[in-house]
Amino acid sequence: MVLAERNALRTDLGAVRAVDTICAYCGVGCGVKLHIDDRDRIVWVDDQPANPSSQGMLCVKGRFGLTFVNHEDRLTKPLIRRPSAGGGTVLEEATWDEALDYVAEKFIEHRDSFAVLASAKATNEDGYVLQKMTRLLMGTNNIDHCTRLCHSPSVEAMLRQLGSGATSNSYEDYDNAGCLMVVGTDTSSNHPVIASRLRRAIDERGTKLIVVNPKRIDLCDYATYFLQPNPGTDVALFNGLAKVIIDEGLLDERFVRERTRGFEEWAASLADYTPERVQEITGVPAEDVRGAARVYARPPVPRGLEGIFAEAAAAKGYGGSCLIWGMGVTQHTCGTDNAHALLNLALVAGQIGRPGNGVSPLRGQNNVQGCGDAGCIPDNLPGYQGLGDANRAKFEKAWGAPLPSEPGLRATEMFELAARGRLDCMYITGENPLLSEPYIAHAEEAIKKLKFLVVQDIFPNETAEYADVILPATSFAEKDGTFTNSERRVQRVRKAIEPLGDSRPDWEITADLARRIARRLEMPVAQFNYEHPSQIFAEMASLTPILGGISYARLEALQEEGIQWPCPDADHPGTKRLYTETFNVGPRAPFVPVEQGPPAAELPSRRFPLLLNTGRVLYHWHGGTITRRARTLLARSPELQIAINPQDAARYGVKDGEDVVLYSKRGDLSGKALVTDAVRPGDVFVPFVKLQEHNANFLTNAVYDPKSRIPEYKVCAVRIERAGAPQVWRRGRRESVGPGRG
Amino acid sequence: MPTLTIDGREVSVPEGATVLEAVRAAGIDIPHLCKDDDQAPIGACRTCLVLVEGQRGLPASCYLPAADGMRVSTHGDALDRVRATVLDLTLAMLDPGGRGASLLATEAARFGASGPFAPAPNAAFDDSTPAFTLNHADCILCQRCVEGCQDVQHIGAIAVLGGGEAARIGTFLDRPLLQSICTSCGTCVSVCPTGALYPRVAGSLAT
Numbered sequence: 001m002v003l004a005e006r007n008a009l010r011t012d013l014g015a016v017r018a019v020d021t022i023c024a025y026c027g028v029g030c031g032v033k034l035h036i037d038d039r040d041r042i043v044w045v046d047d048q049p050a051n052p053s054s055q056g057m058l059c060v061k062g063r064f065g066l067t068f069v070n071h072e073d074r075l076t077k078p079l080i081r082r083p084s085a086g087g088g089t090v091l092e093e094a095t096w097d098e099a100l101d102y103v104a105e106k107f108i109e110h111r112d113s114f115a116v117l118a119s120a121k122a123t124n125e126d127g128y129v130l131q132k133m134t135r136l137l138m139g140t141n142n143i144d145h146c147t148r149l150c151h152s153p154s155v156e157a158m159l160r161q162l163g164s165g166a167t168s169n170s171y172e173d174y175d176n177a178g179c180l181m182v183v184g185t186d187t188s189s190n191h192p193v194i195a196s197r198l199r200r201a202i203d204e205r206g207t208k209l210i211v212v213n214p215k216r217i218d219l220c221d222y223a224t225y226f227l228q229p230n231p232g233t234d235v236a237l238f239n240g241l242a243k244v245i246i247d248e249g250l251l252d253e254r255f256v257r258e259r260t261r262g263f264e265e266w267a268a269s270l271a272d273y274t275p276e277r278v279q280e281i282t283g284v285p286a287e288d289v290r291g292a293a294r295v296y297a298r299p300p301v302p303r304g305l306e307g308i309f310a311e312a313a314a315a316k317g318y319g320g321s322c323l324i325w326g327m328g329v330t331q332h333t334c335g336t337d338n339a340h341a342l343l344n345l346a347l348v349a350g351q352i353g354r355p356g357n358g359v360s361p362l363r364g365q366n367n368v369q370g371c372g373d374a375g376c377i378p379d380n381l382p383g384y385q386g387l388g389d390a391n392r393a394k395f396e397k398a399w400g401a402p403l404p405s406e407p408g409l410r411a412t413e414m415f416e417l418a419a420r421g422r423l424d425c426m427y428i429t430g431e432n433p434l435l436s437e438p439y440i441a442h443a444e445e446a447i448k449k450l451k452f453l454v455v456q457d458i459f460p461n462e463t464a465e466y467a468d469v470i471l472p473a474t475s476f477a478e479k480d481g482t483f484t485n486s487e488r489r490v491q492r493v494r495k496a497i498e499p500l501g502d503s504r505p506d507w508e509i510t511a512d513l514a515r516r517i518a519r520r521l522e523m524p525v526a527q528f529n530y531e532h533p534s535q536i537f538a539e540m541a542s543l544t545p546i547l548g549g550i551s552y553a554r555l556e557a558l559q560e561e562g563i564q565w566p567c568p569d570a571d572h573p574g575t576k577r578l579y580t581e582t583f584n585v586g587p588r589a590p591f592v593p594v595e596q597g598p599p600a601a602e603l604p605s606r607r608f609p610l611l612l613n614t615g616r617v618l619y620h621w622h623g624g625t626i627t628r629r630a631r632t633l634l635a636r637s638p639e640l641q642i643a644i645n646p647q648d649a650a651r652y653g654v655k656d657g658e659d660v661v662l663y664s665k666r667g668d669l670s671g672k673a674l675v676t677d678a679v680r681p682g683d684v685f686v687p688f689v690k691l692q693e694h695n696a697n698f699l700t701n702a703v704y705d706p707k708s709r710i711p712e713y714k715v716c717a718v719r720i721e722r723a724g725a726p727q728v729w730r731r732g733r734r735e736s737v738g739p740g741r742g
Numbered sequence: 743m744p745t746l747t748i749d750g751r752e753v754s755v756p757e758g759a760t761v762l763e764a765v766r767a768a769g770i771d772i773p774h775l776c777k778d779d780d781q782a783p784i785g786a787c788r789t790c791l792v793l794v795e796g797q798r799g800l801p802a803s804c805y806l807p808a809a810d811g812m813r814v815s816t817h818g819d820a821l822d823r824v825r826a827t828v829l830d831l832t833l834a835m836l837d838p839g840g841r842g843a844s845l846l847a848t849e850a851a852r853f854g855a856s857g858p859f860a861p862a863p864n865a866a867f868d869d870s871t872p873a874f875t876l877n878h879a880d881c882i883l884c885q886r887c888v889e890g891c892q893d894v895q896h897i898g899a900i901a902v903l904g905g906g907e908a909a910r911i912g913t914f915l916d917r918p919l920l921q922s923i924c925t926s927c928g929t930c931v932s933v934c935p936t937g938a939l940y941p942r943v944a945g946s947l948a949t
Contacts, residue, residue: 636872
């Protein structure tokens with residue numbers, strides 16, 4: 001029976017072959033089988049039951065959204081901006097030689113004022129070559145990627161308290177936990193396959209779910225506790241949960257004694273966070289604060305535990321708790337404090353480092369973990385090796401030239417400097433800051449001031465409109481490489497189709513460019529003579545202890561299994577969970593006292609009475625550059641929906657499905673009203689995808705968390721009006737609005 | 743590891759395996775329309791029937807635990823006749839000109855089935871989602887889609903509604919898929935053996 005066989009080749013859809021690879025959307029890292037027709041088009045995407053991260057699950061984006069690969073908008077020729085006959089400029093097609101020689105010369109010209117945005121959608125190998133070029137040839141650590149805009153507060157806080165910014169556990173710990181606390185993430189939209197695993201644990205194991213979110217998300221249907229705090233009050237809430245755990249004696253005394261430090265001082269700092277006071281600040285009922293704290297600290301033993309999970313639960317007498325969070329925690333001016341408050345909670349309850357528990361900042365992009373691992377961050381060499389003398393010496397010896405020791409610019413700092421005319425040249429790969437930066441009008445000013453901009457991407461985008469040179473890269477389906485997912489699993493990405501037009505894989509473009517730069521600077525050209533990504537990975541592994549035991553040969557032998565780092569040597573099986581014995585900061589993790597401050601930099605006013613919260617919808621990916629080019633996804637979600645509570649809808653005269661306009665001090669956007677009690681009175685929610693030329697970041701506030709430099713995407717003040725209604729307020733004058741405090 | 747005899751051939755399977763797994767391990771091809779390789783058995787289609795020495799009736803092999811010393815036949819006069827009848831009844835659920843019939847008829851004929859027969863009267867067609875269509879005229883109610891939706895994705899958007907001849911795959915309150923909690927993840931499409939759930943060409947192809 002042909003179709004009764006699982007994963008049969010879909011010849012009925014025209015497929016002639018199928019290739020196993022990894023989905024290019026979120027950080028879950030699902031295995032996919034691309035079914036390809038005789039014209040090299042993806043005609044069907046199947047799940048991959050052998051992949052341990054996805055176990056045969058797949059979401060709508062992975063299943064129906066990967067067809068963007070073949071979209072007619074793909075960039076297929078290098079483009080150079082030249083003066084046009086009419087007096088302006090025009091992008092003209094060029095050969096690779098012309099384009100890369102030109103870029104090489106310009107990069108050298110601007111070598112002292114140069115910065116790079118790496119792509120968390122590209123492979124580890126792409127990232128490694130890019131940071132190598134930046135450090136070795138351009139002599140700067142000015143390289144960063146989108147983690148600055150998503151989990152930099154988590155990384156900041158985790159580095160201080162634990163010593164690594166990575167997820168401590170594996171997905172299998174969610175399957176075997178007694179309690180899942182999901183904070184500031186609409187998991188069903190952003191990481192749908194993780195949401196499936198959470199629902200499975202709840203359905204099959206009786207696992208308890210605590211949802212913390214100002215917006216009611218789909219997972220709330222499964223929740224034991226749904227805590228709906230006022231935006232920006234997470235520190236108070238988590239301090240309050242921790243205080244209940246201490247006061248009721250639910251802390252893990254042995255863990256606190258043997259594996260933490262600074263408990264007394266931290267515990268004293270919680271004195272004011274009684275459940276009643278927390279209720280005043282956050283709006284979460286005191287009884288729910290108590291109840292959630294009890295479940296988190298002492299979850300029931302889930303049904304049907306086996307092996308190490310059963311042993312771990314038996315040793316404690318209660319189940320494990322996994323703490324899972326997303327941008328709702330981080331994208332605040334107090335983002336790093338929020339993350340500290342979460343980590344303190346995990347430490348006091350001892351819910352870290354054992355089977356069935358852990359702390360998980362869910363990684364957004366498919367390879368945001370790997371992009372950082374590969375060294376595309378301004379303050380670390382590959383593998384989170386600091387810029388100190390010994391580490392630099394190791395890399396200098398391997399690469400044959402001195403490396404810069406000063407930490408480089410972080411992504412948000414790059415745009416601030418550019419806006420002030422103090423950064424001349426950028427190499428932006430697989431990133432679109434003119435959709436993803438807060439307060440886009442401001443970011444646009446910054447980009448315009450650059451003297452030379454190179455954009456390397458698969459589609460023309462908003463940022464590319466200001467590019468001097470556009471280099472056409474290939475998509476994930478056209479190259480070999482590796483992605484590293486949210487559970488630190490290094491997985492093999494396999495080439496399924498030939499590159500479209502003249503496009504080339506990112507690593508190949510960067511290496512070719514680097515050779516041209518090196519030749520001109522009389523630097524070691526041979527450092528960039530790569531013929532296959534496997535060579536790049538081998539070099540990276542040889543210099544990066546956490547990846548030291550991983551090779552393409554091993555990954556191929558393991559098929560769809562992948563290997564979870566740290567994997568220091570070739571006999572090491574990989575690491576399912578971190579911190580089982582010690583922390584990367586030492587044997588004891590410090591508690592970090594944090595105080596609730598003002599909830600946000602901008603709060604509602606008479607003119608802008610509502611709070612805007614941004615996030616995502618299931619059917620789109622980030623700014624939508626990709627998902628708008630997947631027909632099924634766009635058809636499923638063609639316009640921006642502005643979610644508003646029925647009370648506010650009545651107050652402002654807005655009906656469900658009506659065209660409305662949102663205004664902030666910085667701009668406006670149009671969309672359709674979605675009247676729903678999923679958002680609290682006083683809040684509105686807009687996904688940050690750009691649809692019909694409207695995007696939430698027209699409105700968001702370019703103010704930053706001082707510790708991590710993440711923008712406050714999650715809170716700003718707005719006003720809603722029916723489209724076409726007479727203007728109640730005149731728009732604020734632009735010049736009165738600064739880029740925000742630092 | 744239990745060792746069984748299947749059509750005279752000895753085969754050993756891991757502890758906990760089913761007779762269907764043993765049959766397939768022996769390299770013997772029998773229909774098993776509702777059994778997904780990666781999922782628990784449903785036992786809805788009754789096409790994987792076998793004869794077991796010393797047991798009454800014709801058990802569905804997908805549900806039957808393999809036991810040491812079991813002697814199993816996948817062919818025999820009565821068994822072939824019953825299986826052909828089950829396949830005929832299955833084919834009778836399908837629109838003779840439809841996708842399901844064209845996918846199943848040839849294969850089913852190998853097992854003696856002679857359908858498809860009568861056209862299905864007024865079967866519904868759900869094209870509300872841009873991702874795929876659900877054509878009830880191609881559906882044999884094997885329930886693999888229901889299993890995929892609930893046991894793989896834990897969404898539970900679809901179930902078998904109604905009973906007897908009125909039975910059909912549908913959503914809560916029998917609304918169109920787009921108005922249900924279905925997220926268009928397409929797991930149901932990937933497991934459907936008859937193409938009743940089928941990707942929309944405009945959606946599956948980019949251009």
